Amino acid sequence: MTTKLFGTKVARVEDQRFLRGQGRYVDDLLTDDPRLLHAAVLRSPHAHARITDIDVSDVLDVEGVLAVWTYDDLVDAMAEPLPLLIPHPTLTHGRTQYALAKDEVNYVGEAIAFVVAVDRYVAEDAVSRIRVDYDYLEPVVGIAAARAADRLVHDDVPGNIGARMEQETGDARAAIADAPHTLTLELDIERSACTPMEGRGTVARWDPDTSRLTVWSSTQTSTGVRGCVAAKLGLDLAKVDVITPDVGGGFGVKINHPWPEELLVPLAAMTLGRPVKFTEDRREHFISSAHERAQVHHVEVGFDDDGRLLGLNVEFWHDHGAYTPYGLIVPIITSTQLLGPYKPLNYRVVFESLYTNTVIVTPYRGAGRPQGCFVMERTMDAIAAYLGKDRTEVRGTNFIQPDEFPYEHGLVFQDGRELTYDSGDYPASLEKLKALVGWDEFEQFRAEMAAQGRRVGIGLACYVEGTGVGPYEGAHVHIETSGKVKVATGLTSQGQGHQTAFAQIVADTLGVRFEDVEITTGDTRKMPYAVGTFASRAAVMSGSAIHLASLRAREKALRIAAEALEASEEDLEINDGVVSVRGTDASIDLGTVAVLSNPLRYAFDEASKAATQFSVGDPGKPPVAEDDEPGLEGKDFYSPERSTFANGMHAVIVETDPDTAEITILKYAVVHDCGHLINPMIVEGQIHGGVAQGVGGALYERMVYDEAGQLLNASFMDFLMPYVTEVPTTIDIDHLETPSPLNPLGIKGAGEAGVIPSAAVFAAAIEDAEGFPITAMPISPSELFALRLEHADHTTEAATITGI
């Protein structure tokens, strides 16, 4: 009997390779090819300027330089702006950059010229010899400057407003006006970024004999890149293959496409007739990929004596940087996912998406949810503090109850579909969290610590995450005559463990050995129809598609096996790759079934003799039936009507040093509900990584722009990604499994879960420790020190009451 693998902690098949340095990333490709060329990019040193002249005459004198491109060298579709990937009716003033800057630059790091040389050293030497004359323009940096609109990023975008969007259910302002209690909050989140270990990278090879272009890219969507490359370079789609090899993390930034280099590298390869590689370096990643998170929020809330939300009115301003290639996805997610597990009776949300002269903004793991969670959870804490109630009690009062699913919010989600939650049990999750973190015992702990002169605080935060957005993913399952199973799905992998989790699904559904399953992702030659890896969608979308495709292959296998075994299909079972008649010795292995599925004229080995024309089939019928096809394969697509909604709750206990204002994590607890777990170890790994990234976002990382639009900390020396020494040594995790009714496996996404509540939960815990409101994140010891001084000046009495 094949052991059921779904739901078990199967060790990741990827890890041996990755841990032994045998991963194969874009920069590892074609390194032995002596014809390989290397690219470097001249990037704008100014945040806002008109380009009056570009002089490349000194460049071609550099030995080893083959070519240089500026905007004037681009023609046809390449001379048009890059695509606006996700248009939206309210994005009335969407703007995208050119592959190489045309006439003006709008952020430090914007690509101006593209040099190809024999190696990257020479290419960088050449870049330093390009002379550009600029007319400097005053930059717009930060949300306040964008709103003030004293200066414009784009002359034809009044007020720097790219979009204004409003959604409302009920009448929030009237409900607030009538509410017994009201509060107003101003809440800020700063910029951060994904910063994957591997930056962007593209390699392209043009084969003149077959007129075929192969592109390797560290993207989160190989089909997306393929479509863009074909369109921009004027190639038939069939002439372009895009392959995503091992990718060293994405976290969202690599879903944006095409990057200028993703088009310029193939263009150069075609023009020069030699393979070309671009590997982004770390500084380039900071100043010319994408950031996220910066938003300023104004919240008005009305509530009753129990803390029940009667009306919630949120206005916020989103800094989307210099251009809007990814549309409004991030602020739309904030405005809808802000609601979390709660049901305000009346809700209004309005945002303006603003231009600034800074790096573009595209989704970063969590994608607007961390900001939304911060807003809602800070509001919940403020209500609890105002009413003098326990913070968990106010949350419980506002929870959507288990019997209310599917729960319709009456809003439109990021995929254009209704915001309708499919499953969850928030009261049960909260009980688990309280037990896990020791919520009810905390006051005793606080007292014990206070007796030692130590200051501690506890916080919690809840979120709901729409995962597994459409439109679709597909899978192709091929059982070879060896009995091995080759599976292709089109979305890409950045280290999540797809090979393992997907193989678990195939092994269970087909009844084959896990070791016999091989998964290919992100290769347009194997699966040309796909969307990509983002929004915690891989397990839900490709996992479901793989399950459906496996069912089709199984169905066919049973049909052929039934004929061969002269048995009824209903009496057959498949275990460890062998089809047998239940309760008998009669069996046939799947490899042989595969042989029989493909009527042959020629025998190429011993096994294939069984399928040749004198061995098999009814001579009175066509060898392949009219509605059948040769081969033991299954192909299917999964396209759900709407997203599935995972949820979770985090709690943290922190210690704040009374002297140095340093913030230390004492305990971190997570209760997580992503429906059925395919592989609990992988899910917990995702949570661990997400929490680590969240600790970074809450306590360490930020993008420090000066007034001139220069990013002051564009290196890992000054952008403080936490080390292993800064993240919790243990994270207590408990799971709740409320299966999704929307897909055959009952699963919901888990990829972003760990990072969403970080800003909210740390703000809550620090506030609890210090006794004054925390309204802006991230927070450093220096900032906490400043807040202490401020509140010591103004609220000595209140501070005394809370024991400071």
Added chain:
Amino acid sequence: MKPAPFAYLRPTTLEEALTALAGEPGAKVLAGGQSLVPLLSMRLAAPSMLIDINALPDLGHVTCDEAGVRIGALARHAEVLASVEAAASQPLIARALSHVAHPTIRNRGTTVGSLVHADAAAEMPMVLRLLEGSVDVASVRGRRTIPAAELFAGPLESTLAHDEVAVEAFFPALPAGGGIGFEEIARRHGDYALVGVAAVVTIADGDVVGARVGFVSVSDVPVVVDVTDHLDDPAAAALAELDPAEDIHASADYRAHLVKVLTPRVLADAIHHARTRKQA
């Protein structure tokens, strides 16, 4: 992030290295490379030549005698940190070195290289200054000893002439009756300190007869303040001579606050160390 072109020389004798250095005004000396190589890669430095001294003989030593610890130009931080004799002779060396970056960097970076890099945010220049050590330098013109008090000219600037190579550093031993303390606050483990404080005290007949405190990251050059006469409020005395600056990680006020928090604490540790230390 690729360096601009440079010539590369890997001499096998000190004379060869010194001659080459004297003949190439744009040359830089490469030892552990933990500061220089990133500067090259970011093209913030573009020397015409790198003179790699890693093949020179007899510069990897960490030796101790009654006077103190002598550290050769090629001794790695990790080797100095691992020296039991050095820790016994002058315990402040190991205390401070354990805060220098991370093990991988300590495995390559050299202590002497860190000294002549003269970064006021680095631990070892301050330690040398506090202990009143010195650096021996060599050039085609001969050798000389630069006392720590004369070594640091400004931010990232030592008083070595261009043709000089630092060959050895000397850290005096902790005398009988002496005690040390060290503490720093950094944003992450191994980062440059927001503020670092070291103290050396001397006890005689149970009384503190000497107390000096050194500071990291609160001035342009390593600063040492004698607080022997200010033991009631050593931080105030120190702040009178310090100029904490704001950067993206900390405000000037916060740095000053950390000086106030750490100075008495480290001084107390040093006094405790002096009183409880086993005398050899």
